[in-house]
Amino acid sequence: MYRLWVSAVKFKSNAGSPAIHTAIAHARMPFPPTSYRGRFAPSPTGPLHFGSLVAAFGSWLAARQAGGTWLVRIEDLDPPREVAGAAEAQLRTLTAFGLHPDGPVMRQSERHEAYLSALQRLLAAGDAFECHCSRSDLAGEDGIHRACLPGRHRPDPAIRLRVPDGSHITFDDAVHGRIEQDVSRDVGDFVLRRADGLWAYQLAVVVDDAAQGITDIVRGADLLDSTPRQILLQRLLGLPTPRYLHLPLVVDGDDRKLSKSLAALPLDDDDPLPALRAAWATLGQARDVLDGSTCIDTLLARAMTTFDAGRIPRAPVDILAAAHNTPVASRD
Ligand code: GLU
Numbered sequence: 594m595y596r597l598w599v600s601a602v603k604f605k606s607n608a609g610s611p612a613i614h615t616a617i618a619h620a621r622m623p624f625p626p627t628s629y630r631g632r633f634a635p636s637p638t639g640p641l642h643f644g645s646l647v648a649a650f651g652s653w654l655a656a657r658q659a660g661g662t663w664l665v666r667i668e669d670l671d672p673p674r675e676v677a678g679a680a681e682a683q684l685r686t687l688t689a690f691g692l693h694p695d696g697p698v699m700r701q702s703e704r705h706e707a708y709l710s711a712l713q714r715l716l717a718a719g720d721a722f723e724c725h726c727s728r729s730d731l732a733g734e735d736g737i738h739r740a741c742l743p744g745r746h747r748p749d750p751a752i753r754l755r756v757p758d759g760s761h762i763t764f765d766d767a768v769h770g771r772i773e774q775d776v777s778r779d780v781g782d783f784v785l786r787r788a789d790g791l792w793a794y795q796l797a798v799v800v801d802d803a804a805q806g807i808t809d810i811v812r813g814a815d816l817l818d819s820t821p822r823q824i825l826l827q828r829l830l831g832l833p834t835p836r837y838l839h840l841p842l843v844v845d846g847d848d849r850k851l852s853k854s855l856a857a858l859p860l861d862d863d864d865p866l867p868a869l870r871a872a873w874a875t876l877g878q879a880r881d882v883l884d885g886s887t888c889i890d891t892l893l894a895r896a897m898t899t900f901d902a903g904r905i906p907r908a909p910v911d912i913l914a915a916a917h918n919t920p921v922a923s924r925d
Pocket of ligand 1: 633634635636668798812813816
């Protein structure tokens, strides 16, 4: 991708018709590879909570500090799990917290054609296949698909990525360091389009990150083990691999399930400052920096200039420690 972009630009500078060559450069690689483009991609399954704020604020801070672009994408791929009005409420919360995207909000529910075309490429290349196995067929293999059972037929097959033996993926996460996964052994052939016709997150996220020209993905560590699958898909689709930074998970001291935890309480749009300060502490940043800020604009401006990604902790952060004046654990 990088080479394509460079050659298109060179071509432009040599040539007679800049307009045409600019169009070529844009068609091939709409975003210069050096400009930072980050994003926040919530699923509209409910109002934004503290855990989502950490991801939104962390990705916003990293993009702002790099002088880059920050985008929002609503991942409304799974209607049965969505809550009516949640996407709009999430966008209102981002506005109330001063986190304004630099471009139009992308919605995955409008991206069917893009996913279909990626799927067709994978099918045509033999990298994807129709799978007639049922969940109970895979039960003996811990739910991992390695080969279809013979003689199965269903009218609504799923489509899976064929993950050949030895599909070993390695990447360097800015917080967690070197991550390695043998996708064939640990995950197997994974679903791209479900039997009910819905698109799988793994395919959609890869197609959309590329379409939005995302260079840097900053998101929660719950997605760390999805990243090797996404890198595998990027390679098969000829898409660039962004840099990754996975933020600490937010837990509470009692190890409650997220649904019962303080971390899952909806954010209060009328009182953003305490939550922003707690998110800042969760990101391992020096808490006193934001102490004197009494309006969002000042707080965000201070946060942007002092943010230090090197302080982000690797270990999960206790929400009670972040919300109160207790020091938050440093990395490790
Ligand atoms: N939509 C996903 C979520 O809300 C996040 C996807 C991503 O950041 O890659 O958990």
